[in-house]
Amino acid sequence: MVKGPGLLLVWLYGVMVVGAVSRSAYQISTEFDRAPLAYSLSAVAALVYAFITYSLVRGGEAARKAALVCCAAELAGVLAVGTWTLARPDAFPDATVWSDFGMGYLFIPVLLPVTGMLWLRRARRAPA
Numbered sequence: 856m857v858k859g860p861g862l863l864l865v866w867l868y869g870v871m872v873v874g875a876v877s878r879s880a881y882q883i884s885t886e887f888d889r890a891p892l893a894y895s896l897s898a899v900a901a902l903v904y905a906f907i908t909y910s911l912v913r914g915g916e917a918a919r920k921a922a923l924v925c926c927a928a929e930l931a932g933v934l935a936v937g938t939w940t941l942a943r944p945d946a947f948p949d950a951t952v953w954s955d956f957g958m959g960y961l962f963i964p965v966l967l968p969v970t971g972m973l974w975l976r977r978a979r980r981a982p983a
Contacts, residue, residue, distance in 0.1 A: 857911060864974055867967060868908040874960065875901035875952045882949070890949035896936060900952040900964070903929050907971065916979075923975045930968035933957060937965065 857865050879897035887894055903925060910922035937956035940947050950959055957964030 857914065860974055861911065861978065864967075864971055865908060865911045867963065868904055868911065868971075871904040871952075871960070871963065871967065872901060872908055875904055878952065890947065893947050893949045893951045893954070896951040896953065900929075900932070903932070911971075919975055919978060923972060926968040926971040926975065930965070930972070933965045933968065 875897055879894055879901050882890075882894040883898060907922050907925050907929065910918040910925065933953045933956060936951060936953035940951070940954040947954060952960060953964050956962060957966075
């Protein structure tokens with residue numbers, strides 16, 4: 856069972872799942888031809904958030920390691936897409952969840968994986 860700071864992490868990832876899934880589902884179903892790259896990247900973000908949430912809730916050492924790897928990949932994605940959207944804004948006629956390092960989501964997309972990795976590393980060392 857997840858408790859303490861881990862519960863807050865699960866809750867925040869769950870909120871991001873809902874936000875990214877609803878954003879990408881709506882945009883892909885109604886205006887995909889306008890910005891297919893941006894909307895596809897938002898869908899990828901939703902899948903990443905969902906996997907991390909599942910891994911955190913599932914618990915166990917294998918799930919912790921999978922979530923740690925996924926948080927690192929998420930951070931790399933946020934940094935890459937954030938940099939790309941600033942360097943080449945013309946490539947993104949519409950924003951993604953990770954655009955401008957998650958500015959549209961109060962920078963939670965760039966802060967969440969860092970927090971997640973710190974907590975997951977600490978959770979490894981915590982006594983059972």
